[in-house]
Amino acid sequence: MRKKKAFYLVFAALLTAGSVLAGCSPQKADTNTTDSGNGNTKGTSSSFSYLMHDKFINWLHEDKWYPYVEEATGTTVEFVPGGSNDDEYYASVDQKIISRTFPDSGIVSVSQATVYGAQGAFVDLAPYIDEFGPNIKSYIEANPTYKTLITNDDGQIFGLVAEAPRFADFIFYRADHFEKAGITEVPQTIEELTDAMRKLKAHYGKDDKNYYPMVGREGYIRFQSAFNAAANYDDGVSRGVYGNGKTGTDLYSEGYKKMVEWYKTLYDEGLIDPEWVAGSGTEESWESKMLTGQGSLSYDYLTRPSWFMDNGGPENDPDYNIAILPYLKDLNGNPSVQTTETQYNTLRAMVVNKDSEDKAETIIKFLDYLYSDEGQTLVSWGVEGESYKEEGGQKQYIVDFSEQESTPAGEPRWSFLNDRLTFVKPIDNDAFYSWNTDLVRNAALELFTDESLKTGVQVTYTADQSKKLADLSAKVNEAVTSGVTQFVTGKRAMSEWDAFLGEMEAAGYKDIVALQQEAYDAMYK
Structure with a gap:
């Protein structure tokens, strides 16, 4: 029986921001009262603001399939740029939460979702998923590991993480x-x-x-x-x-x-x-x-x-x-x-601002569309007759990968690089493999089989374990790389291999292995 549920960033220390007021005044987006194709009704807000990395916003502006998502859901998303690199971005998240200027929703680190969520800054999404997200709910129930990752001991869900494609180099x-x-x-x-x-x-x-x-x-x-x-x-x-x-x-x-x-x-x-x-x-x-x-x-x-x-x-x-x-x-x-990589990208989570709880229904309905069959087809294949055709029950792209991906930055293109995180959603692996040149597509469909690929084991850590792991890893990874390279370049004789193993133990190698075992047992036993 699983002993605990966890939702922590693997290599991030617990944030030390202190107490945060419950909720943050959001940067408001313009709203409208049009009928929504995803269950919104007149008089209900069908827009929300969304904080993302700058490049994520650029990707969505270029993706030709994205306007169809807004049309299908009757929802307009106002993108709020948060920075061009991770350090800058997550620092801006902290600032916006503390200064009460966080938008209606946004991408945060998993540790930020955990810490600030527990302090009341983010909406518990579980009841909204139960009521307004049937496709998300079905996905969660069909994927127990995902449920474990996003749900805390009290059954609360402060953030959703994205599925990653299954592939190897x-x-x-x-x-x-x-x-x-x-x-x-x-x-x-x-x-x-x-x-x-x-x-x-x-x-x-x-x-x-x-x-x-x-x-x-x-x-x-x-x-x-x-x-x-x-x-x-x-x-x-x-x-x-x-x-x-x-x-x-x-x-x-x-x-x-x-x-x-x-x-x-x-x-x-x-x-x-x-x-x-x-x-x-x-x-x-x-x-x-x-x-x-x-x-x-x-x-x-x-x-x-x-x-x-x-x-x-x-x-x-x-x-x-x-x-x-x-x-x-x-x-x-x-x-x-x-x-392969683990099935879920646990570095980032999508959250909803507690002060924007009136937008939670709209946001969950919007995301739920991306989990539906229609939404999955749109984000993975595009529009039939424009970007793909279906013959004999099989979809195939009718637009050229190299031509589309070489389109100048800022210009609309058909692109289905779904290893990019924009919105949390499932992955159609066959589509991910197929969106490429014949060379890569054929090799991927042939080589990426259940027999040749083993999905990375998803292990989560408590905040204390994450801090220890980050400290140990910084030292051990560098020591291993440096030590192995000395053997490879002949600066150290292979006869000293056992001595090298002892040095790695002293640096904390086996301590990391033990921490991994602790976390694994807590999650799966």
Whole structure:
């Protein structure tokens, strides 16, 4: 039996804003009294103001499907810009709440929803969902984890969080490079991938000392799944530092050490970009290397293969060709399983100002439309005959992804990038995969299966646990990254691996694992 219900930001400390007056005077939007297509009646407000990140507002202004939402619901939303980056935005949320200028509704951090909600600043949405949100209510009841995340011990719901799409990064490569280097078989194992990179190095590296087969951006440790070294909660036991629900770090798995040794081989043989390993490479330098032929292989976000084809492809180099590699087999010879993001985005929540409780019915009815079949079709596919067609019971887009997404900023476009958070709503994963180029769409529909993907385990923390976790993670994550890189670059001998594990324990690695277990047990046992 679950011991508690929690609704806390994983890596945020409890806010120390002190007591807040119950409610905040909202920035009022213009109202109207027209009939609503979503249950509003004459005399009932069918508008509300909504605080969001500046870029979220820009996205909605560009999305061609959005005006249809307002038309269908009979509701006008006044967007209130709150800042251009997270630090600026959440500081503005605090200021607006304390100064009693928070709009009717808005996006806040989950910790802000929890703390300020308990102090009376936000509306308990549970009774409004019961009365005015049948589609939201059905979704909550059908998804127990979601119900656990948003509901406190008293049955109150101070904020709603959005569902995230279910996908993993792609391993992609220059197919033309592989062909010219004499690689005729698609690699299926780490060993075969290493052999392919050696052939690439021999072919392209002989004339270019700055050529490295594997290039990338941000963290270079990407192949945990192939080494059975991803953090997990298998059998309900916390193994490794799980982080935000993605791959994480399981230093104590046998495969993790083997993975580090493999990366050291890549580094020693010049098969991986040393700037990437050192952390000195940039996104722009990575793009340049993949575009100009100084790299052949990357492991990154699912839309990136299309981006490289659009930006470096046949118009610049007639031979340029990007292909996507099936996920490698693991150390046991089985298909590796990719850990995805958690199902719900628990970094942000949508709340309703307590002083705007007269708008709660309108807001819930508006959101409820996005949970309906009609609303889901609109936000995921658009309008039949304009952006999609249906044949044999299957929807398919009739607008071109690359053409639409390359539309200049500020101009209306059909866009269905539903990993962007604007309004909380469910995700149609098939539509999310399909809204892309043929290259990515076909790979996603083939590779993103129940057998190949494992959704990240959703774990929530108390405010005290979150504070401890944030403090420990800041120290441990840096120590792990720095320590592993020393082994990879040869600055530290692999014979010191056990000593390194002891240092990570002293830094708090196992304390994080224990905190994860505590939170998991409280939520699921």
